[in-house]
Structure formats: C-alpha cells, structure tokens
Amino acid sequence: MKTLNPSKSSKPQETEEETAQAELSTTQYLVETIKQLQTRNEHLKLELLKTRRIPSGKIGLAFLVPGAVSLGFSIYTNSPVLAFIGLGLTFWGALFFFARPIKYVRSSLLDSAAIASYTTIDRIVKDLNYKGKSFYIPPYPKDVYLPEYLKGLKNMIVFISANEGASMPSIEDIAQNRFLIQKPKGISVAPPGLGLLTLIENEMQTDITTLNLTELCENLAKTILENFQLAKDLKITPEEEKIHIQITDSIYKQLYSKEENLKSIHFLGSPIISAIACAIAKNTGKTVTIQKDKVSLDGQTITVELQFRRE
C-alpha cells in the first residue's frame, strides 16, 4: 500500500502541473493579445488625431459653402456682383484644402543631432580597435509569431564586425539584443536611419516587403525627395546584387565633412543611406553592406554602393 501511495499522489500532482502549465500558457496568450490590442489602439488613436488635425479643411468649408450659396443666388437674382463673390469664395475655399498645418525645424538641427551618435560609435570602434564593415541584418516580419526569447529577431540591427572577412552573428546573439558579440567579434547597434525608415514607411503607406526592388527604389527616392525634401536629388539604381545611390545636396552632407572627421559615417552611412540600406535589407531579406562611398570635391554629391550578401 505504501508503495502505491506515491504513484497515486503523483497523478493529481501531474494534473495540477498540467493545469498550471495550461493556465500559464493561457495567461501568456492573453498578455500577448492585450499587447497587440494596445498597439492597435495606439495606431488608431494616431490615425484619429491625424484626421482631426485639419483646421484648414474647416476654413475651406467655411469659404466653400457661402461661395456656393452666393453663386446660386447670383443665378437666381442675375447679379454679377454675387457671382464674383461666389466664384472668389469657392475658389479660395477649395484652395484652403491644400494647406496643411505642420511644424518645421531648421535642417541644420538634424545633422547636429545625428553627430553625437556617430561620434559615440566612432569612439567605441576606436576603443575596441575594430576595422571591419557594417552589416544591415534583415529583421523578421512584424506579423510573424515568434516565441518570447526570439522576439529580438524582429528588430532591425546593424552588425559592425571587428575584421573584414567576418561571418554573421548567431541567431541567439541577435535575439538577445546583445551589444557586444564574441563570435564573430563585433558590436550590434540600432541603424542610424531606423527612425527615418519608419517615417518613410508611414508616408508610403505600403508594406515595403510587398514591393519589388525596382519599385522600392523608385518609391524611396520619391518619398525622400518629395515628401521629406531631405536632398535636392537622389538616384537609387538597382543592379544585380548591388545598389548605386547618388545623393546631391543632402541635409546630412555636413556629416561627411573633413571638419567632423567621422569614421563611422563611411561604414554606417548617413541616416538617409542607412534608411535605404534598412529598407533594402527588409525588402530582399538579405544582409546589406556599404561597399564604398565617395564624396565629391565640393562635398555636395555623395555616391554610395550597397551590396547584398547571400547567406
């Protein structure tokens, strides 16, 4: 009897453990769902805020409605004065729909804000005596389910290797968001153009992974030039496993100047180049490296060559 007792007591214990396990997984699932819902809620709040922030639209309506009424009355009363008033009000009302309120800052503020992070990376690289390259490692898509310990794989990172011919860091190191990586030696940091890429994606309103490379290059150049006006001219030419970028009069051109003497700008690229490299890595699912860069004598034109790396 005594020998049977432990087996009898272990069964309920197992059931309890199973119940606890099930409860734990349910809680985890619920927490995950709540997180997703919270993120969605934040997105919806932002969208709502966007739609509300068009006071010029209200002004436009305030002009359009009396304008239309005035035009109608001018036909009814056969009055040219009312017709002129109506035409004017309608036209300017329509014009107000083109005005959008936005906050502008000086462009010099952007590069001066970026210098600090490049200087920090310069100091780290110099201190660790690294002479390698940077590798833009593509992240996992946001909508793919990954267990908690692999969630770090969804973050876009750039790996700066200690030596030229380094291989890629292990999945564990990337997943754990490690800064110092031992095998192969190097550091992993957030790309300087990651924030800009998020803005570009929001502006494009398309998932960049769904576009083909030529479409992506065209859309990127268009968004950077027309929507953000970050440069005077930008040419992104895709080739087989290579991308040629030529930027003229970029707002980050000061980062390449000899006075600043930044080393990291040449292997990480300016925020614009970094954002383009991130976008290409995300789109192709391949690691992207900055192969070479060249600054024109007057410092106005920067030519960069990106290369995909097959794993």
Added chain:
Amino acid sequence: MNFPLSISDIGLWLAITAIILLVTSEFLSSSTTYLRDIVIDRTRLRLISIGVGLAFMATVIMRIFQPL
C-alpha cells in the same frame, strides 16, 4: 435664370486669380517665416495657377472667334 457673368468677366476674374496664385506660389518659397506651421503644396499650387491661366487664354480665344 442665366449665369450673370459674360465670358469677358470670367476671363478677367481668371486672369487676376492666375496672377495672384502665381505670385503666391513664388512667394511661398522665400517666406517660410510667416508660414512656419502651414504647408501649401507649391507644385500643386503652381499647376492650378497655370491651369487658371490657360483657362483665361481659352476665354481670350473664345472672344477672338466670338467678339460679343
């Protein structure tokens, strides 16, 4: 119940509007201080002003073939 404006009236209005819009679109590029928090799509504004200018030209052509 006819529209009370003649072609010449509309032509005059279009010409004045086109000039105002063209001047505004040129003015926008240099005076960001006064329009700091407002963005007007300059390219679109210029396109509209050119369109209005072309409409004025159309009224002129109409008056050539139909003087009254």
